[in-house]
Amino acid sequence: MATSKNGLYGHPNGKIGNIVFYVLNGQNVSRTIGDPGKPSRNQLGNQQSMAVTMAFLKRMKEFITVGFELEAAGTVKNAFNLATSYNKKGALQGEYPNISVNYSKVVLSKGDLPVAKDIQLSKADTGVLISWDPSRLDFDYGPDDSVMIMLYHPLRKKETSFLNAARREEGSRFIEIDKEWLEEPIEAYLCFKSANGKRISDSVYVGNLNGEIESPEEKSKKRKYLEVKVRFDQIEADYLRLMHLDRGAHMGTKAFRHLEKEYEVLKKKLDDLPGKPG
Template sequence: MALSLNGPHGHLKGKIGNLVFYLLNGQPVVRTIGDPGKPSINQKGNQQAMSVTMKVFKSMKSFINSSFELEARGTVRNPFNLAISYNKKNALKGAYPNLRIDYSKIVLSYGDLPLANDLKMVKTETGVLISWGLSNQDFPALNNDMVMLMLHHPLDHRSTTVLNACRRDAGQHFIPLSNTELNEPIEAYICFKSANGKKISDSAYLGNLNGEPDTPEEESQKKKYAVLKTRFDQIELDYLQQLNDNGGNPVDSKAFRNLEKEYQVLKHKLEHLPRKPV
């Protein structure tokens, strides 16, 4: 049973059939409950898109809560939900069931504060040095802007976040990293926020270090290929040895014929394995 808290024209609170009515951030919301039935391909694609996006962005939450805070003001949505909504639509590549994040298209902030030119990222022996062009000649008021930086580590879905790295006029900032982190894939981002917190720039993608990690599907295919290749190498060695011992002619035995058949089957599988590793 649902209650109408503000009379016959007010919003409902409670359950009617398979519908549940409630308030979310001051807004009336209704959702269905129960078994929705077998999902369609489009629904599965949408579910995977949300799963992939959430897996990446949950480690970026502290950055997003600051960078999308201005965008969320005056709305019933929170910064994290805004970031998920935009990037789920615009920062994915591939097709179900092989959707993955396109890190170069991730947006972590919107705003009209000027960004910076000459953005650079350099890997050193002990960390990452990020630098940017200075704007003090054309826009001296921007010198007090604070710099926000984030390094995302895709292998373990973790982010190194520096919300107040330095002032814009510093021109660069060094982020120390462990040797392990320095040799794993890294995706880097930057944005600028005014000293009074009332303005922010668009975010910028600084680039990738050490290449992108494999997707779960690619990892699975590589493991499958490795197992198949190991078995094929064993069978091939035995098959060729028996041929050689018999003067290059097939051995007239059931065991050899079974061996030859397995050799041919494995060879065909290796040649036609989907997503065969390069």
């Protein structure tokens, strides 16, 4: 049962039918409850998009809290909510069930502080070097702006972050990395924050080292998909051959019905199976 503190036209609080009304961050909200039935393909895609985004960003909460703190100020959203919204909309690629992160479009901070020019990423024997042009071309930023750096390791699904990696005027930061990790894919991001903490820049995708190497999980998905695809191709060939044999005379047989059922099951399975090439 729901109650309304502000009379008949006030926002209720509680349950009415299959809708629950409540207050979240000072705002009146509502949501449905109960069994919504079988989700559509679009709904499944939206669910996977959210799951992929959350799984990626949850490892970067500390960096994101700083990166979106100013953007979230004065709104009912928190920094992580904003980061999730930006990246779910703009940093994903593929279609369900093969939705993944497009690392080059990830956003880890939002603001109007200018970034630097000529940002570079290079690998040395014991780590990585991130450099930028420290030249001060105007008075819209200071040489003592702090530099924030995020390194993401896709195979391990781990991050290495530095909230005060260097000052803008230093022009570079060398980061030592374990040799085994150094040979694996690395995605790098950078942003600048003013010394007084009142301004921050948009994050910049610095680049990738060592290319894209598939994880054991991704290899397993592709292998499973290929196995099912090979079987489906065999069944499809037999199914289509019998469909046209003797003008469909075989279509009423038990063998054909069994074949048709397997064809439909495998076709549906391929549609929903992750690991599709490309």
